[in-house]
Amino acid sequence: MYRYDEFDRAFVQERVAEFRDQVGRRLSGELTEDQFKPLRLMNGVYLQLHAYMLRIAIPYGTLSSRQLRQLAAIARDHDRGYGHFTTRQNLQFNWIALKDVPDILEKLAAVEMHAIQTSGNCIRNVTADHFAGAATDEIADPRPYAEILRQWSSLHPEFTFLPRKFKIAVTGSPHDRAAIQTHDIGLQVTRDTAGALGFVVYVGGGQGRTPMVARKIRDFLPERDLLAYCTAILRVYNLEGRRDNKYKARIKILVHESGEAAFRKAVEAEFAALRDEALDLPATERDRIATYFAPPPFAALPERSVVFERAIAADPDFARFASRNAHPHKVPSYAIVTVSLKPVGGPPGDATATQMEAVADIAAHYAFDEIRVSHEQNLVLPHVRRDDLPAVFAALRQAGLATPNAGLVTDIISCPGLDYCALATARSIPVAERISERFADLDRQHEIGDIKIKISGCINACGHHHVGHIGILGLERKGEEFYQITLGGSGDETCTIGEIVGPGFSSRRIVDAVETVIDTYLSLRTSPRENFLAAYRRLGEAPFREALYAAAE
Template identity: 70%
Template sequence: MGDIAAGRPGCASCRSRGFVGSDRQAGLCRQQGRRCQPDRRSRNRWQALAVAPARAYSCRRPHDGICTGLRRGRSRIHCSLRSPEEIMYRYDEFDHAFVAERVAQFRDQVERRLSGELSEDAFKPLRLMNGVYLQLHAYMLRIAIPYGTLSSRQMRMLAHVARTYDRGYGHFTTRQNLQFNWPKLSEMPDALADLASVEMHAIQTSGNCIRNVTADHFAGAAADEVADPRPYAEILRQWSSVHPEFSFLPRKFKIAVTGAERDRAAIQVHDIGLHLKKNDKGEIGFAVYVGGGQGRTPLVAKLIRDFLPEEDLLSYTTAIMRVYNLHGRRDNKYKARIKILVHEIGAEELARQVEVEFDKLKDTELKLPEADVQAISAYFAPPALPERAEGWESLARWKKADPAFARWVRQNVQPHKNPDYGMVTISLKPIGGIPGDATDVQMDAVADIAEEYAFDEIRVSHEQNLILPHVALADLEAVYRGLVAIGLETANAGLITDIIACPGLDYCALANARSIPVAQEISTRFGSPERQAEIGELKIKISGCINACGHHHVGHIGLLGVEKKGAELYQITLGGSGDEHTSIGEIIGRGFEPDKVTDAIETIVDTYLGLRLDPSEIFLDAYRRVGPQPFKEALYGSSSAAEAA
């Protein structure tokens, strides 16, 4: 990716002032953020990598100063021929070299930090470029899992890193990433080098840039899918990686893509949400949502384009980014997200400005040729699923013989496009456990199960669970037994104990309150399978601070940890949802002390059970029907008591 990204000095001005290339990974001068001018002249926005004729189309977004091996002409997204065992985009020589160079750069930066040459203030922007945060007690390393897709080989490497560099576990997040909470700074470059060997990295998992592009965790397998969103997520990933124009945005930027009728990617609480659809002619395109987000100002995204043709994906997204980069606030980080810009100028005005910019870009090299889309899509072709009709008879027999297995199938297995198969949710929410955590032993075992029974493919869900997207019904009993052996057989997907929780005050320096102990106590209180079945679908989400990493705003029941007079309190919201009918939860009243919050949840649940029309009416529907008042009265006795501070 050129002289700058490769760690070599860029323009003569920067070299004369002694700026080292490894400290300028995004290609910007430190002088007013101005783009420096590299020594080489490759100026096109996109250029193609020279590849052998036998390979498929090859294309990448180049950067100014891109190195040898490029040819002039129309750009392409990079892709090579997909071998049968591949389930995702595979690195080429360029990718391997670039990621290895980034590891080498970071190794040098870490050595300079440890030697005292770099202060923590100077080191901070460099470590953030490589996914390293400073938590309450130690550094944390966040690993990108693009669109939530992993191979067994990659999962085994995550287990190796957990075992070798951490304390034997990892934490899966709501944005399809993995976090290691205890690695030593001195060993992080070695961990990143090991991850690079299986085509993984931590680039752009932090900082004011375009973050990991996320997607529906059932992509490519769901029965309600219009089109697989992962090829488009990969195109966006390649386009946005170390993009020199968008590496220093006003604030972090998150994109999500879904291609199904049900929104399992929470696109309306992202900066850009893309919903794949077909027009009247059967052509693929996108509904484009902009300006969603949570945090201290939760807002639902606005639809600014009902149908964007597939070929315009990059040019239109670039137009959005340019409008935001130009007009997004940089004077106040709490008002710097694009959601605030949309709120202040209005969705219509934002759409108008985007269209003006789009008119300048739509006929440029950013237009996506159909051949390139098809070439990338080849990486995500579904596996050849053999007929397994015997699965139905076997499944019925096993369910009859084992009620626990029957309960697991009912709750954790969803219908597949192919009726002989199912999509398996591996719950990382054992009763009384820490939401989203998996040990190295569990990760290794899941890799083995996926390799044997799920075509070597694993997904990470937005609910902090794992997914096996293609499992034959005939193999479900064997998969279940394998999960029982490692303690991951909990049958609670979508139920009250399937709790989303951020790390909270146990780890995070920003948190006001603990999330994990509260999640554990609620899980234990409602752990009975019979109790969970009685309650039905109910999503609890917990955040330890206003940044809302636990997505409490879109929980059916949301808990926000706050600090008041030195004490931890939990504010409750009701009625939130992150699906195709996204809504922000309503604050129900004053907060609860840690030892009273689980009792409050039980009061809410009991109130719901008494109000619902019948067992088929889930909590969210009942709340939307009756409103907050019955719950306020049950919790506080009167509205005035609810409002008391």
């Protein structure tokens, strides 16, 4: 795990002191809200419906127990006792007082955390596969590259005021768990025919009011050219991206309007010029950063765990948890554990201070002191001995965190919606809670199988509804909330944008509509092995549209 060097420490402390002065001037009235707004956004502070919100960066979703305990302490001392984990591998506190923010930032700095570049038209938190360093299909750990990109992009003078916000994601596996094709730049680690490491490069993905799947502009980018090529992409965007209309200012619009071939040509020309400037990634620096992400000291254990097998046989609850929330690890005697933040009837992504402390304790004792935040709003323990899985399950159950629903119908992604967000047009959290209550029966969840439901409370799509197998978009119509359904979206390596299917549904009827979609799937699938997305792609929208319109009558 990366540790601050002297420059990092001084840089963050200086920013805290600077913002403390700015907050003091705002509270005294010396600064107006309009004058203060760009200053607070540079430090991750938003003004929401009811209070200020602070968004904290968790680079590539990796946390230590010490950091998670500090987040718990901040939640208890400065918020309402909980935090909200987001689809960008960040944490948000939604009920903070402005006067407390400098103290919060100082507490974050004490554990090597900050909120810099979690807002504004800059390069945001770099995200990565939450199974990084543990996945069985991994070509190389993507986190060293994500850390290099983080350091390169932090207060980069050329890219501090871009036409719009900019998001980068990195995956180290062919199976994409980082949704790279929904990002402004998506990088997939690969090898060429000689075995050298490099990247497949995608550009121009995004959601919001104009959802687009990123275009592949490079089949292979040599590892040493990572920074030069990303700089080339951003230079083209910074120079040619639209600044006259914020709704058309993202790089996806530039790629679309320029055309894929013309955009690639512009990037390649800029890249060729940058190569002459010797902007490369030296092997010595790459290796230095990689040492921070060296594998933990895995014990030499038998692949078969008798303890695990006996627990499976003796405890049906543990067996169910293990079947959904424990995933294969590249070291067969270990497992990756998803800690679900989706209890039945609870807000997706929320964790109380007590729960954060419990996860920190479990990680310290059983998982080499490491926690990940997934873009699916769950936590992950990446390295757990299979022998220890029963004990981890017992500890999670005691903390109310043992819901065995990873990847099932109640493992819902949801933005905060109109309960918090000033941009939202409808509530999303109550819809997620009611869907999870409707499908609370675990036998029914397992019968339905793998399915991803994603909910956004406005067209900005922070809940990623466009790439949900079932996506739900909340809108306002004549003063009332209503909801659109999209079907067939996916954020993995087969990335697709969902299609709008059926009429809009009221808040009262949207859960029934979701049930109609799922019942239609169950009646038409070829076997229990055919999951929802596969069935939808085989069948098309027609039977689902027909069922939804019939249900709306």
